[in-house]
Amino acid sequence: MARELKVGLLGGGSWGTTVASLVARNAPTTLWARSEDTVAEINCDHTNRRYLPDARLTASLRATTELAEAVGGADVIVFGVPSQVTRATAAAIRPFIRPWVPIISLAKGFELSTGKRMTEVIGEELPGHPLGVLTGPNLAKEIMSGLAAAAVLAMDDDVIVRELQDLFRTGLFRVYTNDDPVGAELGGALKNIFAIATGMGDALGAGVNTRSALLTRSQAEMMRLGVALGARAETLMGLAGMGDLLATCTSPQSRNRTVGLELGSGKTIEQVLASMSQVAEGVKSVGPVWEMACARGIELPIVREVYAVVHEGAPATSAFRGLLSTAAGSEAEPG
Numbered sequence: 001m002a003r004e005l006k007v008g009l010l011g012g013g014s015w016g017t018t019v020a021s022l023v024a025r026n027a028p029t030t031l032w033a034r035s036e037d038t039v040a041e042i043n044c045d046h047t048n049r050r051y052l053p054d055a056r057l058t059a060s061l062r063a064t065t066e067l068a069e070a071v072g073g074a075d076v077i078v079f080g081v082p083s084q085v086t087r088a089t090a091a092a093i094r095p096f097i098r099p100w101v102p103i104i105s106l107a108k109g110f111e112l113s114t115g116k117r118m119t120e121v122i123g124e125e126l127p128g129h130p131l132g133v134l135t136g137p138n139l140a141k142e143i144m145s146g147l148a149a150a151a152v153l154a155m156d157d158d159v160i161v162r163e164l165q166d167l168f169r170t171g172l173f174r175v176y177t178n179d180d181p182v183g184a185e186l187g188g189a190l191k192n193i194f195a196i197a198t199g200m201g202d203a204l205g206a207g208v209n210t211r212s213a214l215l216t217r218s219q220a221e222m223m224r225l226g227v228a229l230g231a232r233a234e235t236l237m238g239l240a241g242m243g244d245l246l247a248t249c250t251s252p253q254s255r256n257r258t259v260g261l262e263l264g265s266g267k268t269i270e271q272v273l274a275s276m277s278q279v280a281e282g283v284k285s286v287g288p289v290w291e292m293a294c295a296r297g298i299e300l301p302i303v304r305e306v307y308a309v310v311h312e313g314a315p316a317t318s319a320f321r322g323l324l325s326t327a328a329g330s331e332a333e334p335g
């Protein structure tokens with residue numbers, strides 16, 4: 001079944017290219033990227049050196065700069081562009097996309113202006129499509145270097161999710177199905193904020209005890225807000241939540257953790273962003289997440305401190321002091 005489906009994937013960065021290369025092993029896949037150079041390189045050399053310097057892509061993967069070519073004949077559409085351009089990209093493909101095709105989102109962020117999840121954004125721009133997310137502890141460069149990884153493909157529709165599972169999985173990329181797309185999407189987006197916090201802590205010389213405490217309390221904050229926003233707790237305890245939190249907070253490859261490390265070393269957020277060529281979703285997501293927590297009266301001390309450093313210019317050292325000054329009550333409570 002999966003081999004008969006044609007896939008159109010939007011976004012030629014690290015993760016879009018990685019997923020396109022995996023899916024191309026199972027089905028005819030066309031990747032849309034903006035850059036003509038990137039498209040030519042993928043088609044001729046089977047590489048995308050700007051984002052994945054050492055990786056060799058599946059030779060059958062085709063790339064194009066034409067949206068119509070990528071999505072017009074596709075049976076499945078995959079969104080791999082950053083969160084803040086997802087709405088515009090969805091609107092741009094509206095004239096070309098067939099009415100019923102499933103859409104899978106890879107992005108791990110919230111829309112800055114609305115606080116919406118990416119499947120909410122895509123659903124508003126492209127109503128009537130079955131929507132899902134592919135998420136989990138999936139650092140692109142590790143996967144392209146041939147190391148094993150696991151992900152969840154989360155959709156409301158039990159039949160479609162099983163059909164699509166075969167499309168994404170390979171021998172080393174294990175794909176589990178999950179019927180809580182809201183929880184899976186929230187886990188992937190929320191963990192980025194905690195990766196910034198962990199990076200700050202590590203730059204300031206946090207020990208393993210401190211980092212473990214920070215990760216555990218991050219998981220508690222993710223659960224508190226995530227469940228309030230409609231996630232199931234068990235999803236946030238799984239690959240999409242705790243799994244991705246561990247990967248992103250501990251990997252030197254994580255862009256969000258790198259942002260935290262740089263902030264912790266004394267740089268301003270403007271200096272950090274000016275030196276980065278890839279997206280770190282947590283920088284933008286922390287604003288809407290903090291607003292959602294405040295609006296609901298949910299205490300998230302770690303999110304509060306990351307927000308203060310990223311958006312209010314507070315030094316990273318004050319985030320550490322802020323967390324220590326939060327009263328430690330029962331473990332079940334915030335703080």
Ligand SMILES: NC(=O)C1=CN([C@@H]2O[C@H](COP(=O)(O)OP(=O)(O)OC[C@H]3O[C@@H](n4cnc5c(N)ncnc54)[C@H](O)[C@@H]3O)[C@@H](O)[C@H]2O)C=CC1
Pocket residue numbers: 011012013014015016017033034051080081082083085089106107108109138139140141277278279281
């Ligand atoms: N890199 C990774 O290991 C993983 C990333 N993700 C998520 O995937 C999403 C995409 O991330 P990456 O591919 O890593 O980012 P990236 O920074 O490597 O690449 C971003 C891509 O988006 C393109 N882009 C930027 N602005 C655009 C616009 N206005 N219109 C169209 N395309 C535009 C860029 O040209 C580039 O090709 C993010 O939400 C990220 O959190 C999820 C899992 C793993």
Ligand SMILES: O=C(CO)COP(=O)(O)O
Pocket residue numbers: 108136137138139140192195244247248253254255256257279280281
């Ligand atoms: O989502 C990711 C790993 O699962 C990638 O994290 P970064 O965006 O921080 O690199």
